[in-house]
Amino acid sequence: MSELSAARLSTGIAELDRLLGGGLLPGCVTVVLGATGIGKSQLGVQFARAGLEQEGEPGFFFDMTSRGDSQNHAEYAERLAGWTLREMPLEPLKDPEWLWQPETARFDVVHPFTRSGKRVTRDDLDPDEYREWQVELTKKLDITIRYFYGNFVHGARRCVIDGVEPADRPSDSFQFDLFEYIQQQILKKDADWVARDLLRVHYRQYAEQVQRHLYPRHQLGCLALCTTKETMLDDLISRPLEAGDILSNANTIILMGKIRDGLKMGRALYVAKHRGSACEEMIVPYTIETSGLRLHLDA
Secondary structure, eight states: OOOOTTTOOOOOOOHHHHHHHBOOOOEEEEEEEEESSSSSHHHHHHHHHHHHHHHHSOEEEEOOSSSSOOOHHHHHHHHHOOOOOOOOOOOOOOOOGGGHHHHHHSSEEOOOOOOOOOBBBBBGGGGHHHHHHHHHHHHHHHHHHHHHHHHHHHTTEEEEEEOOOOOOGGBBHHHHHHHHHHHIITTSHHHHHHHHHGGGGGTTGGGHHHHHHHOOGGGOOEEEEEOOOOOHHHHHOOOOTTTTGGGGGGGGEEEEEEEEEETTEEEEEEEEEEETOOOOOOOOOEEEEEEEEOOTTTT
């Protein structure tokens, strides 16, 4: 089955699915761009929760925030869906057998950089700090592989990557480097090869369990939520792509920003790119309500 022939992934918002010609395409990355507070994380929760109905398992959250706070996924999930998230502890994989047990492998959220307090571009660090940060990133890589693999082998088929901060040059951002690794070395790799990267010298010992827990990568969906300096939707629409920008490899791009309506300000979104599928070419106002985002297609 090709990547574009599998069933579409619902965003959890019927009006947005309609705007996207039926939903998001599996096996692809969708990038959502917008300023802080515009509603990206709420959209992420609705997308992740929709997996419970469509695939039988909700999606999960990878929070890249590096300044000690988080994206409030637990609060939004509880308020929007009565969903209590399980957070993965930041500890090494002491026993590979943990991978085959849902209680030790299946988690809803992880925040690997929770206490790092580091900025996200090379220009912010001197050479010694840069080397220290590279060592820290390497340690976090094992946690990252374990988290994604452990969720996928237990039925999750969609992930939300949140907390990607703006950078003057995306190619200099550690977060973009890590996102590129997740995309190329986890999401686009067959399950047994991801297991090889995780288990390394122990792979042969657990090869039989790996084969019993294969998952189809062409069914995986990824929603990347990226914060921008621009707040107005018009500015986002005219935003140029830069070298190293994850937008250049995204299958779908959704822009969320402020719009002016006379003397009032509101919110609206625009599907700037939806490769391989027709979509509605319109700017759609939306509101954030107790149940999440509500699009007003007829406005």
